[in-house]
Amino acid sequence: MLVDGSDSFTTNSAYGTANAISQAYAVSLIRQPVSPLNMNIRVLYNPDMKDLWFLIPGMVAALVQGLTLGLTALAVVREREVGTIEALLVTPIRPVELMIGKTLPNLIIAFADTGSILAVGTLLFGVPFQGSLMLFFAYQSYLLSRRWR
Numbered sequence: 001m002l003v004d005g006s007d008s009f010t011t012n013s014a015y016g017t018a019n020a021i022s023q024a025y026a027v028s029l030i031r032q033p034v035s036p037l038n039m040n041i042r043v044l045y046n047p048d049m050k051d052l053w054f055l056i057p058g059m060v061a062a063l064v065q066g067l068t069l070g071l072t073a074l075a076v077v078r079e080r081e082v083g084t085i086e087a088l089l090v091t092p093i094r095p096v097e098l099m100i101g102k103t104l105p106n107l108i109i110a111f112a113d114t115g116s117i118l119a120v121g122t123l124l125f126g127v128p129f130q131g132s133l134m135l136f137f138a139y140q141s142y143l144l145s146r147r148w149r
Contacts, residue, residue, distance in 0.1 A: 002042055002044060003015055003018075003041060003042070003043045003044070004043075004044060004045060005043040005044060005045040005046040005047065005049065006045045006046070008046075008049070008051075008054050011043060011046075011049070012049075015041060015043075018041065019041075052121070052125050052126075052127055053127050053128075056117065056118075056121035056125065056127045057127075059117060060114050060117050060118065060121075063110065063113055063114065063117065064110045064113075064114055064140065067106060067109065067110045067113065068103065068106050068107055068110050071106045071109075072099070072102050072103045072106050075102045075106075076102060107141075111137065111140075114137075114140070118133075
């Protein structure tokens with residue numbers, strides 16, 4: 001039996017259910033001289049079930065989402081509170097350009113934070129990162145750009 005360990009709750013639930021089913025079946029087969037049941041469970045991602053392997057990627061996702069969306073929204077609200085939003089709206093820039101101008105600095109900060117969290121997670125805590133780092137950041141940029149459409 002192969003268990004996907006990317007979601008700790010589902011992994012523990014599947015592991016416990018499979019273990020209970022196999023034990024119940026093994027008890028029914030105990031009377032036989034040779035047991036045909038051989039249970040071999042292997043967790044593919046995070047085989048040691050280390051919590052940091054779940055927390056670090058979740059922290060990256062929460063940081064990027066919270067930082068980019070939250071700070072951009074706060075910047076626009078602050079412009080409205082201070083009274084300078086009207087001055088921005090009468091400038092010859094389009095609303096899309098305004099949002100890009102408000103979002104881009106936060107995206108740069110979010111990518112810098114993502115890189116630092118990934119570096120600390122992999123180097124200090126030993127969380128494995130497999131694959132292309134450039135592809136990871138490109139996909140992250142794609143997801144963030146879809147969120148703003």
